[in-house]
Amino acid sequence: MIQGRIIKGIAGFYYVHDGHDKVYECKAKGIFRNQGLKPLVGDRVSMEILSEEEGLGNIETILPRENSLIRPASANVDQALVIFAAKEPDPSLNLLDRFLVMMGIQGIPCLICFNKADLKDPENLAALYRRAGYEVCVVCAGTGEGIGQVRKLLEGKTTVMAGPSGVGKSSVMNRILPEAEAATGAVSEKLKRGRHTTRHTELFFVGRGTYLLDTPGFSSLDVTGIAPEELKLYYPEMERLEGRCRFQGCVHGKEPDCAVKEAVENGTISRERYENYLLLYEELKNRKRYR
Numbered sequence: 001m002i003q004g005r006i007i008k009g010i011a012g013f014y015y016v017h018d019g020h021d022k023v024y025e026c027k028a029k030g031i032f033r034n035q036g037l038k039p040l041v042g043d044r045v046s047m048e049i050l051s052e053e054e055g056l057g058n059i060e061t062i063l064p065r066e067n068s069l070i071r072p073a074s075a076n077v078d079q080a081l082v083i084f085a086a087k088e089p090d091p092s093l094n095l096l097d098r099f100l101v102m103m104g105i106q107g108i109p110c111l112i113c114f115n116k117a118d119l120k121d122p123e124n125l126a127a128l129y130r131r132a133g134y135e136v137c138v139v140c141a142g143t144g145e146g147i148g149q150v151r152k153l154l155e156g157k158t159t160v161m162a163g164p165s166g167v168g169k170s171s172v173m174n175r176i177l178p179e180a181e182a183a184t185g186a187v188s189e190k191l192k193r194g195r196h197t198t199r200h201t202e203l204f205f206v207g208r209g210t211y212l213l214d215t216p217g218f219s220s221l222d223v224t225g226i227a228p229e230e231l232k233l234y235y236p237e238m239e240r241l242e243g244r245c246r247f248q249g250c251v252h253g254k255e256p257d258c259a260v261k262e263a264v265e266n267g268t269i270s271r272e273r274y275e276n277y278l279l280l281y282e283e284l285k286n287r288k289r290y291r
Contacts, residue, residue, distance in 0.1 A: 001060065005076075005211070006043045007203040014039055014059060016047055017205050024049070024057040032062065040068060041201045042075040042158060042213060069106055069160065072201045072215040076158055081150070081212075083113045083163035083172055086122035086138075093125075095164065097276045098221040100134070104234035105225050108160070111153055113137045115168040117145060128270050133236035141171035151176060158203075158211040165217030173214055177206055228284040232260075235277055237269050253278065 004016040007023065016024045026047055028039050039045065044063040050056040068075045080103045084091040091114070103110050112129050114122035117140045126136040135153065139146030154176070163169045204212045229251050232238045238252060238260050246257030252274075263269040 001046050001048055003044065003046050003063070005203065006039055006041050006045060006059075007205070007211075008201075009039065009041055014045075016045060016057065016059070017203070019205075022055065024055045026057045026059045028059045032059075037062060040065075040073055040075040041203050042077060042211075044076060067107060069108070071102075072160060072162065072213070074160060074201060074203075074213055074215075077108055077160045077213065078157040079109045079111060079159050081111045081113055081154070081159050081161045083115055083161065083167050083169045085116045085119075085164075085167040086114050086125070087116055087120035089164065089166050091122075091125065092164070093272055094276045094279065095221065097273060098223055098280065099162065101223050101231070101234040101280065102221055105223070111135045111137065111159075113139055113150060113172065115139050115141055115172055118142060128273070131237070131268075132270065132273060133240075139172065139175075141168045141175050144175055147172070147175045154206060154210055154212060156209045158213065160213040160215060162215045163217060167217075169214070169217065173204070173212065176212065177204055223280060223284065226284070228281050231277065231281050231284060235273070237263070237273070238277070251281065253281065 002018060004018045004024065006014050007017045008015040012027065014026045014028060016026050018024070024047060032039065039059060039062055043065065045059045046061040046063065047057040047059050050058060065075045067077060069077060082096065082099050084096055096112070100110050112134050114125055114136070117138050122138055126138050129136050137146055137149050137153070139150060141147070150172070161169060161173065201213065201215050204214065206212050226234075229249065232242075232252060241259040241263060244259035245252070245255065247255050250258055252258050252260035260269060260274070264271055264274045
């Protein structure tokens with residue numbers, strides 16, 4: 001019996017990395033199905049080796065999880081690296097904010113990476129999110145600019161890497177770990193949208209204690225699992241002002257003497273972030289109303 005981590009699951013087979021240099025193809029015991037427990041990419045497991053030479057084994061035990069994510073389906077994640085392009089495709093800040101909220105709900109800290117800095121300088125965007133309280137990297141996967149900073153932020157952690165299609169996520173992966181040989185896809189010239197280049201969730205071993213979880217691209221995200229009045233807790237710049245509004249329980253909408261609205265007016269909170277917050281608040285409110 002040895003321990004390892006599931007790095008990929010396809011068609012009922014699970015590929016387990018031993019933490020060094022070997023991957024075993026494994027089946028999971030039927031008892032997991034009876035328990036309603038499905039092995040996830042990122043799971044730490046113990047396995048019985050059936051053939052060392054052929055690299056075959058059986059997963060015997062799924063070790064206790066530190067956490068598990070619904071989307072992407074994965075376990076034992078320390079942080080998220082969300083990648084958006086500075087241009088081609090133009091970044092949707094509404095989509096970025098949704099992802100940040102979704103990760104916040106699941107208790108996963110987020111790093112933001114703006115790629116394709118050679119096409120457009122994203123420093124204004126980077127400053128906007130740094131001001132909100134996030135760690136932000138600016139990179140160009142084509143030249144390797146900024147990749148060193150990203151590598152340092154990944155060391156010793158399991159990081160889920162996600163972003164819309166066409167933003168150069170696989171190209172960033174290839175810069176961080178060339179041997180991953182992630183497929184890169186062109187952006188449609190007509191639609192300026194990317195083709196899905198990553199088809200499944202896969203965990204890559206970067207170095208001792210460091211793993212990178214690559215995921216399929218997304219084009220929309222549904223935020224669920226919170227009440228509308230809880231949304232403000234997942235905007236760090238708003239949470240810092242909690243308790244400074246005139247009314248207790250202020251949701252920073254139509255209430256007078258609101259510290260958040262004052263911060264928007266004086267420029268310390270991004271107006272675009274605030275407007276995205278209001279849109280998402282109304283969406284959650286309407287969803288609750290029509291249930």
